Amino acid sequence: MTAELLATPDTHETETRQGVMYDLTGPGGDVRWDPGDPATVEAARAAFDRQVGAGALAYRTDNPDHGGEQIREFAPDAAVVVLVQPLQGG
Structure with missing residues:
Protein backbone atom coordinates (compact mmCIF):
# COMPACT_ATOMS: atom_id res chain seq x y z
CA MET A 1 0.00 0.00 0.00
CA THR A 2 1.28 3.48 -0.79
CA ALA A 3 0.25 6.82 0.65
CA GLU A 4 -2.88 7.92 -1.14
CA LEU A 5 -3.30 11.57 -2.15
CA LEU A 6 -6.93 12.63 -2.07
CA ALA A 7 -8.35 15.41 -4.22
CA THR A 8 -11.30 16.15 -1.94
CA PRO A 9 -11.34 15.49 1.81
CA ASP A 10 -14.37 13.88 3.42
CA THR A 11 -14.29 15.27 6.95
CA HIS A 12 -17.07 12.93 8.08
CA GLU A 13 -15.14 9.80 7.22
CA THR A 14 -13.64 7.71 10.02
CA GLU A 15 -11.46 4.65 9.69
CA THR A 16 -10.05 2.54 12.47
CA GLY A 29 -4.01 17.23 -1.38
CA ASP A 30 -4.59 15.08 1.65
CA VAL A 31 -2.52 12.06 2.71
CA ARG A 32 -3.56 8.76 4.29
CA TRP A 33 -1.29 6.29 6.00
CA ASP A 34 -1.54 2.92 7.69
CA PRO A 35 0.46 2.82 10.97
CA GLY A 36 1.35 -0.80 10.20
CA ASP A 37 2.79 0.02 6.77
CA PRO A 38 6.20 1.73 7.02
CA ALA A 39 6.11 2.95 3.40
CA THR A 40 2.88 4.91 3.90
CA VAL A 41 4.08 6.27 7.26
CA GLU A 42 7.31 7.55 5.68
CA ALA A 43 5.42 9.13 2.76
CA ALA A 44 3.08 10.88 5.21
CA ARG A 45 6.02 11.95 7.39
CA ALA A 46 7.78 13.44 4.34
CA ALA A 47 4.63 15.39 3.37
CA PHE A 48 4.23 16.59 6.97
CA ASP A 49 7.88 17.68 7.23
CA ARG A 50 7.68 19.48 3.88
CA GLN A 51 4.60 21.51 4.90
CA VAL A 52 5.71 22.27 8.46
CA GLY A 53 9.15 23.20 7.14
CA ALA A 54 7.43 25.70 4.82
CA GLY A 55 5.64 27.34 7.77
CA ALA A 56 2.38 25.38 8.11
CA LEU A 57 0.98 24.69 11.58
CA ALA A 58 0.01 21.10 12.38
CA TYR A 59 -2.72 20.01 14.78
CA ARG A 60 -3.59 16.56 16.01
CA THR A 61 -7.38 16.56 16.33
CA ASP A 62 -8.20 13.01 17.38
CA ASN A 63 -8.52 13.68 21.12
CA PRO A 64 -12.13 14.66 21.88
CA ASP A 65 -11.14 15.97 25.34
CA HIS A 66 -8.71 18.59 23.98
CA GLY A 67 -10.08 19.58 20.57
CA GLY A 68 -6.80 20.16 18.74
CA GLU A 69 -3.23 19.87 19.97
CA GLN A 70 -0.44 21.54 18.01
CA ILE A 71 2.31 19.11 17.04
CA ARG A 72 5.74 19.81 15.59
CA GLU A 73 6.66 16.22 14.72
CA PHE A 74 4.65 13.74 12.68
CA ALA A 75 2.60 11.39 14.87
CA PRO A 76 1.93 8.15 12.97
CA ASP A 77 -0.45 6.99 15.71
CA ALA A 78 -2.72 10.02 15.19
CA ALA A 79 -6.05 9.36 13.51
CA VAL A 80 -6.34 12.93 12.19
CA VAL A 81 -3.73 15.64 11.55
CA VAL A 82 -4.75 19.03 10.12
CA LEU A 83 -2.26 21.38 8.45
CA VAL A 84 -3.10 25.09 8.19
CA GLN A 85 -1.32 28.33 7.34
CA PRO A 86 -0.67 30.60 10.33
CA LEU A 87 -2.84 33.69 10.67
CA GLN A 88 -1.20 36.92 9.61
CA GLY A 89 -2.18 40.32 10.93
CA GLY A 90 -2.24 43.42 8.85
Whole structure:
Protein backbone atom coordinates (compact mmCIF):
# COMPACT_ATOMS: atom_id res chain seq x y z
CA MET A 1 0.00 0.00 0.00
CA THR A 2 1.28 3.48 -0.79
CA ALA A 3 0.25 6.82 0.65
CA GLU A 4 -2.88 7.92 -1.14
CA LEU A 5 -3.30 11.57 -2.15
CA LEU A 6 -6.93 12.63 -2.07
CA ALA A 7 -8.35 15.41 -4.22
CA THR A 8 -11.30 16.15 -1.94
CA PRO A 9 -11.34 15.49 1.81
CA ASP A 10 -14.37 13.88 3.42
CA THR A 11 -14.29 15.27 6.95
CA HIS A 12 -17.07 12.93 8.08
CA GLU A 13 -15.14 9.80 7.22
CA THR A 14 -13.64 7.71 10.02
CA GLU A 15 -11.46 4.65 9.69
CA THR A 16 -10.05 2.54 12.47
CA ARG A 17 -6.55 1.61 11.27
CA GLN A 18 -5.74 4.49 8.99
CA GLY A 19 -4.57 8.01 9.72
CA VAL A 20 -5.41 11.01 7.57
CA MET A 21 -3.67 14.35 7.21
CA TYR A 22 -5.93 17.10 5.86
CA ASP A 23 -3.76 19.68 4.14
CA LEU A 24 -5.61 23.01 4.18
CA THR A 25 -2.53 24.97 3.08
CA GLY A 26 -3.14 24.76 -0.66
CA PRO A 27 -3.73 22.42 -3.58
CA GLY A 28 -1.31 19.72 -2.35
CA GLY A 29 -4.01 17.23 -1.38
CA ASP A 30 -4.59 15.08 1.65
CA VAL A 31 -2.52 12.06 2.71
CA ARG A 32 -3.56 8.76 4.29
CA TRP A 33 -1.29 6.29 6.00
CA ASP A 34 -1.54 2.92 7.69
CA PRO A 35 0.46 2.82 10.97
CA GLY A 36 1.35 -0.80 10.20
CA ASP A 37 2.79 0.02 6.77
CA PRO A 38 6.20 1.73 7.02
CA ALA A 39 6.11 2.95 3.40
CA THR A 40 2.88 4.91 3.90
CA VAL A 41 4.08 6.27 7.26
CA GLU A 42 7.31 7.55 5.68
CA ALA A 43 5.42 9.13 2.76
CA ALA A 44 3.08 10.88 5.21
CA ARG A 45 6.02 11.95 7.39
CA ALA A 46 7.78 13.44 4.34
CA ALA A 47 4.63 15.39 3.37
CA PHE A 48 4.23 16.59 6.97
CA ASP A 49 7.88 17.68 7.23
CA ARG A 50 7.68 19.48 3.88
CA GLN A 51 4.60 21.51 4.90
CA VAL A 52 5.71 22.27 8.46
CA GLY A 53 9.15 23.20 7.14
CA ALA A 54 7.43 25.70 4.82
CA GLY A 55 5.64 27.34 7.77
CA ALA A 56 2.38 25.38 8.11
CA LEU A 57 0.98 24.69 11.58
CA ALA A 58 0.01 21.10 12.38
CA TYR A 59 -2.72 20.01 14.78
CA ARG A 60 -3.59 16.56 16.01
CA THR A 61 -7.38 16.56 16.33
CA ASP A 62 -8.20 13.01 17.38
CA ASN A 63 -8.52 13.68 21.12
CA PRO A 64 -12.13 14.66 21.88
CA ASP A 65 -11.14 15.97 25.34
CA HIS A 66 -8.71 18.59 23.98
CA GLY A 67 -10.08 19.58 20.57
CA GLY A 68 -6.80 20.16 18.74
CA GLU A 69 -3.23 19.87 19.97
CA GLN A 70 -0.44 21.54 18.01
CA ILE A 71 2.31 19.11 17.04
CA ARG A 72 5.74 19.81 15.59
CA GLU A 73 6.66 16.22 14.72
CA PHE A 74 4.65 13.74 12.68
CA ALA A 75 2.60 11.39 14.87
CA PRO A 76 1.93 8.15 12.97
CA ASP A 77 -0.45 6.99 15.71
CA ALA A 78 -2.72 10.02 15.19
CA ALA A 79 -6.05 9.36 13.51
CA VAL A 80 -6.34 12.93 12.19
CA VAL A 81 -3.73 15.64 11.55
CA VAL A 82 -4.75 19.03 10.12
CA LEU A 83 -2.26 21.38 8.45
CA VAL A 84 -3.10 25.09 8.19
CA GLN A 85 -1.32 28.33 7.34
CA PRO A 86 -0.67 30.60 10.33
CA LEU A 87 -2.84 33.69 10.67
CA GLN A 88 -1.20 36.92 9.61
CA GLY A 89 -2.18 40.32 10.93
CA GLY A 90 -2.24 43.42 8.85
